[in-house]
Every structure is written in C-alpha cells, then in structure tokens.
Amino acid sequence: MEVLRVHQKQERDPTVANRFRGGVHPDDSKHTSKQAISGLQPAERLILSLSQHIGAPSRPEVSVGDRVLKYQPIASPGGFVSMALHAPTSGTVKAIEPAPHPSGRLVTAIIIEPDGLDEALDLTDKADPGLARSPENWKETIRDSGIVGMGGAAFPTHVKLSPPEDKPIDMIVANGVECEPYLTADHRLMLESPDEILGGLFLAMEIVGAKKAVVAIEANKPDAAEVMRKADLPEGVTVKVLPVMYPQGAEKQLIQALTGREVPTGGLPMDVGVVVQNVGTLAAMNQAVKEGRPMVERVMTISGPLPNGPGNYRVSIGTPLSHVVEQTGGLKGPAARLINGGPMMGQALAGLDSPVTKGTSGLLAFGPGELRTLRQRACIRCGSCISVCPASLLPHTLGSMVEFQLFDQLREFNITDCIECGSCAFVCPADRNMVQFIRQGKAELLALAGK
Amino acid sequence: MIMSTVLAPSPHVRSSVTIETAMYGVIIALLPGALVGAYYFGLNALKVMTISILACLAFEAMVLKIRGMDMSPLKDGSAVLTGLLLAMNLPSNIPWWMIVMGAIVAIGIGKQVYGGLGYNPFNPALVARVFLLISFPVAMTSWPVPKPLSFSLDTITGATPLGAMKTSLMMEGNVGAAANMNLVDPLIGNMGGSLGEIGALALALGGIYLLVRKIITWHIPVSFLATVFGMTGIYWLINPELYAPPTFHLVTGGLMLGAFFMATDYVTSPVTGKGMVIFGIGCGVLTVFIRLFGGYPEGVSFAILLMNAATPIIDRYTRPRVFGYPTRKEARA
Numbered sequence A: 001m002e003v004l005r006v007h008q009k010q011e012r013d014p015t016v017a018n019r020f021r022g023g024v025h026p027d028d029s030k031h032t033s034k035q036a037i038s039g040l041q042p043a044e045r046l047i048l049s050l051s052q053h054i055g056a057p058s059r060p061e062v063s064v065g066d067r068v069l070k071y072q073p074i075a076s077p078g079g080f081v082s083m084a085l086h087a088p089t090s091g092t093v094k095a096i097e098p099a100p101h102p103s104g105r106l107v108t109a110i111i112i113e114p115d116g117l118d119e120a121l122d123l124t125d126k127a128d129p130g131l132a133r134s135p136e137n138w139k140e141t142i143r144d145s146g147i148v149g150m151g152g153a154a155f156p157t158h159v160k161l162s163p164p165e166d167k168p169i170d171m172i173v174a175n176g177v178e179c180e181p182y183l184t185a186d187h188r189l190m191l192e193s194p195d196e197i198l199g200g201l202f203l204a205m206e207i208v209g210a211k212k213a214v215v216a217i218e219a220n221k222p223d224a225a226e227v228m229r230k231a232d233l234p235e236g237v238t239v240k241v242l243p244v245m246y247p248q249g250a251e252k253q254l255i256q257a258l259t260g261r262e263v264p265t266g267g268l269p270m271d272v273g274v275v276v277q278n279v280g281t282l283a284a285m286n287q288a289v290k291e292g293r294p295m296v297e298r299v300m301t302i303s304g305p306l307p308n309g310p311g312n313y314r315v316s317i318g319t320p321l322s323h324v325v326e327q328t329g330g331l332k333g334p335a336a337r338l339i340n341g342g343p344m345m346g347q348a349l350a351g352l353d354s355p356v357t358k359g360t361s362g363l364l365a366f367g368p369g370e371l372r373t374l375r376q377r378a379c380i381r382c383g384s385c386i387s388v389c390p391a392s393l394l395p396h397t398l399g400s401m402v403e404f405q406l407f408d409q410l411r412e413f414n415i416t417d418c419i420e421c422g423s424c425a426f427v428c429p430a431d432r433n434m435v436q437f438i439r440q441g442k443a444e445l446l447a448l449a450g451k
Numbered sequence B: 001m002i003m004s005t006v007l008a009p010s011p012h013v014r015s016s017v018t019i020e021t022a023m024y025g026v027i028i029a030l031l032p033g034a035l036v037g038a039y040y041f042g043l044n045a046l047k048v049m050t051i052s053i054l055a056c057l058a059f060e061a062m063v064l065k066i067r068g069m070d071m072s073p074l075k076d077g078s079a080v081l082t083g084l085l086l087a088m089n090l091p092s093n094i095p096w097w098m099i100v101m102g103a104i105v106a107i108g109i110g111k112q113v114y115g116g117l118g119y120n121p122f123n124p125a126l127v128a129r130v131f132l133l134i135s136f137p138v139a140m141t142s143w144p145v146p147k148p149l150s151f152s153l154d155t156i157t158g159a160t161p162l163g164a165m166k167t168s169l170m171m172e173g174n175v176g177a178a179a180n181m182n183l184v185d186p187l188i189g190n191m192g193g194s195l196g197e198i199g200a201l202a203l204a205l206g207g208i209y210l211l212v213r214k215i216i217t218w219h220i221p222v223s224f225l226a227t228v229f230g231m232t233g234i235y236w237l238i239n240p241e242l243y244a245p246p247t248f249h250l251v252t253g254g255l256m257l258g259a260f261f262m263a264t265d266y267v268t269s270p271v272t273g274k275g276m277v278i279f280g281i282g283c284g285v286l287t288v289f290i291r292l293f294g295g296y297p298e299g300v301s302f303a304i305l306l307m308n309a310a311t312p313i314i315d316r317y318t319r320p321r322v323f324g325y326p327t328r329k330e331a332r333a
C-alpha cells in the first residue's frame, strides 16, 4: 500500500485569519441568535433509539415494565465505538421495539412513559466537582455518560479522546463555528454557558495531554467571541474568530483553516495532532465529570419560515419532534420541507414522528414555495462545483459517472474523500443533486466491495 | 396537521445562479457589441441577428420535437445565445439562407447530435462559422465597409485591417499602412469585419460585466489576450516591417469577441482555473500563428475550436490535488 504522507504547508500563525480550500456563502439566516435557550414541558412518551450515534447500536439494560429513574443507565455500549443511554426522566419502560428514527427507517428504541415525578438517581459519588480524580477516570466517566459529538455526526466522544500512543495531540479545537445556516444552538450555548464549555475544554486537554487549545468561532457571532474571550480561559487556550465560510465547521476544514494541516485521506484529525470537539459536547463533558450527569438532553434550534416559536430549546433526548413543535407554538401552515439539522447537510423528514437524538442540532420547517424549485439538467461544465469543493474533488465528474453508472471509475476520482457538505450542489447552475449522486455512488462501491 | 413534505436530498438551500442566469447574463454582456454592429452596419446587422436567433430557436425546437423531449430547453437561453453569437461572427451582408444553414449546423451538428447542452465538445456557433467559411469563402470574407446609421441594405465591401495587412505583406513585403493605423477606429468599431466583432471597447465592456457578475473567471480571457499581446509584441520588436504592433493585434479581428465570449463557453472549455489558463494560452498561440503565418488573415475561430478539441486532455492533466493527498513534490520526495 502506498504510504501517504501528511500534507503540511508552513505552520500557520493561529492569530491571523486563514482559509480552508473552497467553500460557499449561503445566506446565514441566523434569525434565532437573540433567543435565549428555554425549556419545554416534558413529553408523554420518549423514544430512545438504540442507534443515534456512529458505531454499533447500544445494548438495552432494562426490560419492559421496569421503573427507571432520571439519569439511570438504560443501555450500554455495544462495542468500543458505541454509546451508553440514560433515562432522561423517571418513568416506566413501555416497550423495546422498532420505532420512528430520523433516518426514516424504524430502528429499535426503548420507549419510556414518564411518570411526571422526575425522580433522579443520586449522582454524588459519580461527581468529581474538585477534579480530584485522574484524567483516565474522567474519560471513563465521559464514556459511561453516553457522550457523543453534538455537532451532528454523533461520533462517540471517548473514542476521539483515546488517540493511540504514536499519535500525540498538541491541540484541541473547541468547535463553535456553527457554519450551517439557521442553527444557533451552539451560539447561544457560548453566550450562556461559556464556563461549562471551557471546563470541558480543560478536561479534553488534560485527557489527551494537549498544551494548546483554540476556541473557533465564525465572525458572524462577535458577541460569542467577546463572551468567550472575557471568560476564565484555561492556560494555553485562545479564542479565534474565523471569516464566515461554509463548511468551516467540518473538522478537516476547520483544522486546515486553523493550522494549515491537512488530515490525510482516510485519516482522522488525530493523525495531524488535533482533536476537535463541538462546544455543546464540551459542555456535556463538563457536566458529566463535575456533576456526574450523563447526556440526557441537548439544545436545539427550531427555525425556518414556518414555526410559530422559532428559538433555541433545551430538550430531553427521545422527545418526539411533534411534541417539540407543538410546545413551541406549532407551525404556521402545512410543511413542504422538514429538515433534521441544518439546510446544507440536514436530512429531510417525512413527518414529525421521529425523536430528538443526541445529534439533533435543529429542526427547520419550510412551507410550499419557500425553497427554490429545482430542475436538474445535464452538467454544463461551468466548473463552479470544482472551485467550491473543500476536498478538491471533481464533483461534476462524480455526479455524471453515477448518473451513467460508471461505478468502477468512482474510486479513481476519490469519491470516498467527499465529506457530503453540499457546496457543489449549492452552486450548481444545472441544479444537479450531486450529494445524492455521490451517496449513491458510495453505496454502489460498498456493494461492489461486498461481492 | 396534514403534511406533504418532500424528501429531497441535501443541500436544501441553493444559490440563485442557474443556467438561465448565466446564459442571459452572457446575452446582456453581448448587447454593447451588438449595438456597435447595428450602428455601423445598420439594418443589415439587425436582419442577420434576427434571422440567426429565430433560426436557432426554430431548429432547436424541431430537434427537441423529433427527440420527443419537452420544450423547456428553448427557454434556457442557450439557443438564443448560439444564434446571437453566430450572427456576430458573420458579415452583415450575408444572404439569409446561409444564416439558416449556419443555424442548422450550429444547433444540429454543433449541439444536438451530442445530446444537447452540456454534451457538445465544440462551441456550436464556431462550428457553424467555420463550416460557412469553408463552404462559402467568398460570401464569408467580403466585408461591408462600416457606415454609421445607414438604413440602406446596399453595401460597399472592403478589407478588414487584418486582411489589408496580409495583402500588403504579400504585395509590398511589409505590413503597410493598415497595421499602423490609428487604433481609435477599431476600438470604437469603425472597421471592416464580422458584424459583432468590430467594437473592441464595447466587447471588452461586456467582458468586464461578465467578470464582475462572476459568470466567467479571468483565467481564459486574460491568458488568451496576454498571450496574443506578448507573442505579437515579440515579433514586432524583432521586425516592425513584417509584423504589426501588439496593440493592433489586440483590437482587430475577432479577438475580443473570441476571448471574452467564445473561448469562455463553459461546456467546451476546461473546468479548473489551471486548465483554463493553459487553454487560454493555447488559444493565443494558435491565433498568433494563424494570423502571422497561416493562409487566413484571422485565426481566432480556428484556434478556439482546436483548443476545444484539446479540452478533455487538458482536464485530465489538470485535476486538482485532492485534500489529504501528498502534493506532487511531496510524492516525489
């Protein structure tokens, strides 16, 4: 096998504005950035999916009919790259059965019927408020607390915090970029809980032994940068404001913008000595370690033209989206497009039956005619997709190859290096659904490899 | 609540740029040049443009009908643009039936046989122009003398500056008076030539509009024009008796029209910036060789068509280095 070397330009000065390759400027539509995070009435039924993260499904540890307390573990990791699940409130396990999932498929979930008492497990001996325990111990707590990346990908956090010996980490990046239009959950969290985020950042630095850390924020959130700068920054931590550009929040692009380092193809950020954690994830780590509280809730943004109550809400994991929408005032009219996540990478939903998962950063609703109607046509070779592709691919070629079923050439054109950011389709004048083509192409390759 | 949501793939928001905005943008950018043509060649120029655009639209509709497709591509602006570009590449006194033949070649052989917009390897308007030039060399090279605001359909013909220079070189052995003419005339359009290529300034203005609106990038026009200027400049410095000054080459013939509007055709030019620069340089070198040493006085159309043919190869060798792979230098080390 070819040995790939890390492509590394001159190390960049992290105090000057840098750029990653490519990128686009969608209208950022951050209408809810002034809306403080607020809570919701609890739902009558919680759907705790066993697959709401990247990796093996979680294994249920409760049975139907069991009474569970808030914070009680209800499922354990099904492997190293997997995740524990906890009850968001007290109640009864009603069923363990296939239930709606944001993917549109039915996925096994633990259904809890809350009893309204919100009776919690005693967390005192789990908590380490004075940070007296060892970093190794904190990492175990993070794993046992079911923490996954909250920026959308939902990758188990303890895995990211476990780089092998031969991959020293010199920098942690607190990702507060939030480059997806509409979403403001991370923005609000930075304004309202900077100390939680910095607490988590300190833990991450200690766990992997990194001396440096950067809090990365895009220039459209100057207030957040201000708050973070004024907060009690641990030693070695700097706050860095980056020019607005999508997909700056993507791990590899963020690392390139901050350090000039390129994560090698097929590699991970740790291959270039960096670990990136979303600010929400860091706050969750802080709560887990200092208070012993596992991840049972998250902040999400409700936005788009249709919701009556656009804003940022703290919701229990497992809450049906329909409940979130009702509690926030419902929709102004029938929805034509519902999006789980942001408009660039989020997934269209068929309805609101599926629950909030640990990776749910937002829910957007659009009415008929509020998104441009697309007419997909042949590629006119304008080259726009190439100049915006952060991975320097030839998206038009990949799209056409899939369209004409030339699957065997996809690998040569590096289809697996596509991060599915959608920049190519965003600019395409022929309205080509490149991301769909590329996903289909990747699936075909997997199928070919499986044969 | 009743939902009828669309399960469309991401991204759910798209830029407002479409094929239509690009095509009509180019058409708008061509208007100053077309107006200069109408000013100097009068009704004849308007006639040629109208016939060419209508014939392209009609023929495109016919082919779509035969192929059993819907008529929506008629509205994308590409047939109108091909018609306008073809007209701008023709002398204003060309017989109407030649224009129609040109339109048939442009739409039929230039575009639709390959499957329509996006699949054609050659610029359709140029295919038609070269077809007409080869089939009807006399009609295609008898250039009306510009006469401001003339409504008469009769014309006197004369030579283009490039043609006059070539003749002088053959007869007198030097570039002659034409090559050292006052450049104001070609800049404002007061010279013989195809009806849409004469107003260098107006065409450059349209080109700048395209650049500002980001419909085209600088790569092709700048590398094309700079190559022509640089190469002809070197020859001129070596022997001004035999070679015209670079400024003369820049503003005469179809260079401005070609560099801004035809070499930049998306479908038939390379897709990366690096490829576009190579393409532009290639167009420039070929143009200069044909102008200085070829049998035709003008070489822009041939140069662009030849580079169209080279586009797939250029694209193959200018693939960007994919993120996370070693650079060529690193790979060698």
Ligand code: SF4
Binding pocket: A388, A389, A390, A391, A392, A393, A394, A395, A417, A418, A419, A420, A421, A422, A423, A424, A425, A434, A435, A438
């Ligand atoms: S090809 Fe992939 S990485 Fe490149 S712009 Fe398109 S979606 Fe993004």
Ligand code: SF4
Binding pocket: A378, A379, A380, A381, A382, A383, A384, A385, A386, A395, A396, A399, A424, A427, A428, A429, A430, A431, A432, B271
């Ligand atoms: S942006 Fe669209 S039309 Fe342009 S080259 Fe890419 S796929 Fe083709």
